[in-house]
Amino acid sequence: MLVVVEQCLNGLQFGLLLFLLAAGLTLVFGIMDFVNLAHGSLYMMGAYFAATFVAWTGSFVLGVVLALGATLLLGILLESVALRHLYGRDHLDQVLATFGLILFFNDLVRLVWGPAGLALPLPSWLTVPVQILPGVYYPAYRLSIIIVALAVAAMLYFVVMRTRIGMLIRAGASNREMIGALGINIKLLFTLVFGLGAALAGLAGLMQAPILTVQIGMGENILILAFVIIVIGGIGSIRGAFMAAIFVGMIDTLGRAFLPDLLRKVLSSTAASTAAPALSSMLIYLLMAIILVVRPEGLFPAAKR
Amino acid sequence: MRKTAFWLAGVTALAFVAQPALAADTIKIGFVSTFSGPTAAIGNDMRNSFELALDHLGRKMDGKPVEVIYEDDGQKPDVGKQKTEKLIQSDKVDFIVGYIWSNVLLASLKTAVDSKTFLISANAGPSQLAGELCSPYVFSTSWQNDQTPQAMGLYMNQKGVKSVFLIGPNYAAGKDMLAGVKSTFKGEVKGEEYTVWPSQLDFSAELTKAKNSGAQSIFVFYPGAAGVQFLNQYAQAGIKAQIPLYTAFTIDELSLPLQKDNALGVPGAQQWVNDLPNDENKKFVADYRKKYPGLRPTFYGAQSYDAANLINSAVVAVKSDLTKKDAMKAEMEKANFKSVRGPYKYGNNHIPIQNFYLQDVVKDSEGQLALKTVATIVKDAQDGFAGKCPMK
Numbered sequence: 001m002l003v004v005v006e007q008c009l010n011g012l013q014f015g016l017l018l019f020l021l022a023a024g025l026t027l028v029f030g031i032m033d034f035v036n037l038a039h040g041s042l043y044m045m046g047a048y049f050a051a052t053f054v055a056w057t058g059s060f061v062l063g064v065v066l067a068l069g070a071t072l073l074l075g076i077l078l079e080s081v082a083l084r085h086l087y088g089r090d091h092l093d094q095v096l097a098t099f100g101l102i103l104f105f106n107d108l109v110r111l112v113w114g115p116a117g118l119a120l121p122l123p124s125w126l127t128v129p130v131q132i133l134p135g136v137y138y139p140a141y142r143l144s145i146i147i148v149a150l151a152v153a154a155m156l157y158f159v160v161m162r163t164r165i166g167m168l169i170r171a172g173a174s175n176r177e178m179i180g181a182l183g184i185n186i187k188l189l190f191t192l193v194f195g196l197g198a199a200l201a202g203l204a205g206l207m208q209a210p211i212l213t214v215q216i217g218m219g220e221n222i223l224i225l226a227f228v229i230i231v232i233g234g235i236g237s238i239r240g241a242f243m244a245a246i247f248v249g250m251i252d253t254l255g256r257a258f259l260p261d262l263l264r265k266v267l268s269s270t271a272a273s274t275a276a277p278a279l280s281s282m283l284i285y286l287l288m289a290i291i292l293v294v295r296p297e298g299l300f301p302a303a304k305r
Numbered sequence: 306m307r308k309t310a311f312w313l314a315g316v317t318a319l320a321f322v323a324q325p326a327l328a329a330d331t332i333k334i335g336f337v338s339t340f341s342g343p344t345a346a347i348g349n350d351m352r353n354s355f356e357l358a359l360d361h362l363g364r365k366m367d368g369k370p371v372e373v374i375y376e377d378d379g380q381k382p383d384v385g386k387q388k389t390e391k392l393i394q395s396d397k398v399d400f401i402v403g404y405i406w407s408n409v410l411l412a413s414l415k416t417a418v419d420s421k422t423f424l425i426s427a428n429a430g431p432s433q434l435a436g437e438l439c440s441p442y443v444f445s446t447s448w449q450n451d452q453t454p455q456a457m458g459l460y461m462n463q464k465g466v467k468s469v470f471l472i473g474p475n476y477a478a479g480k481d482m483l484a485g486v487k488s489t490f491k492g493e494v495k496g497e498e499y500t501v502w503p504s505q506l507d508f509s510a511e512l513t514k515a516k517n518s519g520a521q522s523i524f525v526f527y528p529g530a531a532g533v534q535f536l537n538q539y540a541q542a543g544i545k546a547q548i549p550l551y552t553a554f555t556i557d558e559l560s561l562p563l564q565k566d567n568a569l570g571v572p573g574a575q576q577w578v579n580d581l582p583n584d585e586n587k588k589f590v591a592d593y594r595k596k597y598p599g600l601r602p603t604f605y606g607a608q609s610y611d612a613a614n615l616i617n618s619a620v621v622a623v624k625s626d627l628t629k630k631d632a633m634k635a636e637m638e639k640a641n642f643k644s645v646r647g648p649y650k651y652g653n654n655h656i657p658i659q660n661f662y663l664q665d666v667v668k669d670s671e672g673q674l675a676l677k678t679v680a681t682i683v684k685d686a687q688d689g690f691a692g693k694c695p696m697k
Contacts, residue, residue, distance in 0.1 A: 117530060273498065
């Protein structure tokens with residue numbers, strides 16, 4: 001039983017991390033109607049910035065805060081220099097241009113930081129396991145990811161649902177032309193949204209960095225999952241991204257955790273242990289396919305255009 | 306269409322006629338490894354070591370200049386196969402070397418064997434290659450995948466470990482590695498988990514299962530960056546203090562700077578360690594560090610260095626008449642060169658029969674983390690698939 005609790009926490013932690021990445025992506029896609037494949041590069045840059053700043057300052061928290069600011073600035077810079085010119089264009093042009101940006105960032109990182117990757121060591125107070133229930137110990141760092149991500153989700157909810165900027169963002173998601181016509185500075189709004197998305201991606205990257213390594217191309221695999229999440233959740237919907245991310249995180253982790261044992265009941269042990277990882281990584285895509293058939297708009301579509 | 310076919314036939318015929326009956330002018334070597342993506346560091350180390358070996362040979366074999374064409378497989382079997390085809394069919398290389406990944410090698414194998422081009426695997430050692438797919442044209446300067454974890458299993462017996470939980474990636478080498486430990490470890494296997502390779506980088510679910518399985522120890526095989534990730538997560542989860550970890554190919558000179566103190570005291574098995582006391586090895590390690598400041602050679606590099614010298618021995622033996630394939634094969638079977646791991650022999654399947662050492666992570670005299678040979682686990686070990694190889 002305690003194992004189940006722990007595995008659920010693992011799933012929740014993974015899901016929340018995916019949410020941070022997907023939230024930025026869904027905002028940019030939903031509000032700006034812009035397909036940004038380079039979102040994964042911002043995730044990578046967040047991790048590289050954090051590894052660099054933590055090494056420079058010697059403080060984990062300070063380094064992380066600096067890295068967050070740097071990714072935000074990078075996002076704003078990227079939007080105003082390059083991506084702004086692509087808004088009117090076809091989605092295919094945007095895919096091509098942002099795919100180019102992935103290659104650009106990968107080579108930039110190779111030039112600046114070298115091909116070998118970096119480590120982002122945790123301070124000792126984050127490396128101890130914490131007792132959350134009697135007999136259940138959980139790594140402090142994974143717990144802190146859950147807490148930070150939940151806090152960010154609450155903050156996003158507050159900003160989007162309760163503030164004027166949030167109102168504009170929601171309006172932008174449902175009808176872009178109209179808010180332009182109402183005299184809202186849509187250029188500024190877009191820059192802001194993109195910067196926010198970049199910072200969220202950077203946050204996801206830097207929080208994942210101590211668990212994984214900081215390496216070139218680290219954002220590419222996870223970006224696919226982020227796209228799956230925004231498709232499941234409904235494009236442009238933060239709530240949808242949140243729910244879908246938790247779903248995907250849970251399915252992925254629980255699938256890996258319990259599927260091998262279930263399969264062992266019907267298959268031979270070796271067949272089960274090799275089939276299970278393949279099957280559990282398919283589950284997410286099965287879910288997406290089912291959602292696309294049943295609710296093509298996603299689970300929680302943003303208001304109709 | 307018919308005309309083209311006619312021309313092609315003519316050109317092919319000419320190519321046969323024009324094939325040099327005597328000594329080649331240059332020795333052409335194709336090198337397939339991973340030079341992009343997260344595991345590019347391994348490919349770079351192999352290239353560095355191969356280049357260093359050529360430097361030590363005066364960049365000549367039997368007085369003939371050597372040309373090496375490096376190709377990137379991107380860690381993908383289909384790409385590796387294409388690159389192998391390109392090297393053999395359009396570059397017409399005399400030897401093809403490299404191959405980090407067992408699945409890439411297995412995909413590329415047929416092309417090399419069918420064209421009777423000598424292939425030297427400088428790392429991958431899938432069980433099929435040692436058994437039913439063994440070939441007169443294929444040699445290994447590394448090991449068969451099962452061998453290193455088998456040595457680890459023996460060491461765990463020596464330590465009196467009673468039970469183990471196995472974790473590894475779900476591809477050819479991962480399965481061989483876990484099978485290897487199981488074949489020698491005498492205790493109980495409490496569980497066995499495979500993870501999606503190479504995309505899965507988060508091992509929280511597997512670590513939780515290992516922790517709750519009640520096993521006395523964990524064995525993993527995670528090469529490259531995945532090894533860094535596994536060790537980080539293992540340490541962060543606080544399991545390091547509870548359940549000791551045993552590894553194969555998870556800690557090396559490339560991953561160590563990233564694993565840092567998490568790797569301290571985690572044992573591994575290997576056929577080559579940087580501090581092996583033979584002269585050839587001292588020269589290799591010292592010159593490598595001189596030529597590539599800030600870097601240290603890995604076992605991948607050592608195997609590539611040996612591959613260059615193995616090829617050299619064959620070229621010298623036939624006085625660069627590379628059409629004498631049988632003579633070259635006979636020479637390579639003698640392993641008649643100074644290997645940096647010390648002398649070894651070849652089995653009937655062209656896989657080395659060699660010693661395996663226990664390595665540990667320690668702080669060296671420069672205060673840096675380094676790998677150190679602690680003991681010899683097993684002497685002159687041969688893989689368990691040699692009997693399945695039809696070659697005698």
